[in-house]
Amino acid sequence: MILEKTTAQVIPQLINVHVGQPAKFECRGTGINITLSWRALQRHNISSKAHILNNQLIFPSASMQDSNTYLCVVSSLNGNAFAFVDLHVKRSEFIQHQHEIMVLFEIVEVILMILLVLAMRSLSNAPHDVYIIEVL
Secondary structure, three states, rough: OOOOOEEEEEEOOEEEEOOOOOOEEEEEEEOOOOEEEEEEEOOOOOOOOOOOOEEEEOOOOOOOOOEEEEEEEEEOEEEEEEEEEEEEEEOOOHHHHHHHHHHHHHHHHHHHHHHHHHHHHHHOOOOOOOOOOOOO
């Protein structure tokens, strides 16, 4: 009796997505009475937002925390086989630009506060009686 060799293959082997985009890997295996399972290598648990359906590892909306190497394990009466895949999740350009804009606003706010303090100091040293500064 010749037993079929146990094999594992994942399609595709690499996915690059932006935050919020979907990602899907399909594991295929050969062997006698095979079972397939998925594991995350760098973090032991696969995200609770991901799900496994018909041997597919599906991320409906990928997050930065989903970036990882995943392992498909195919087990059969003849042994085990493994296939590795990588999911790389990047910040979307919009989110990156939004973050940069927020940092710029914070810098401008600090500069305006410094200018306000300097203006108040110069006004307090002026020889006039009363000054009213209205801050919007």
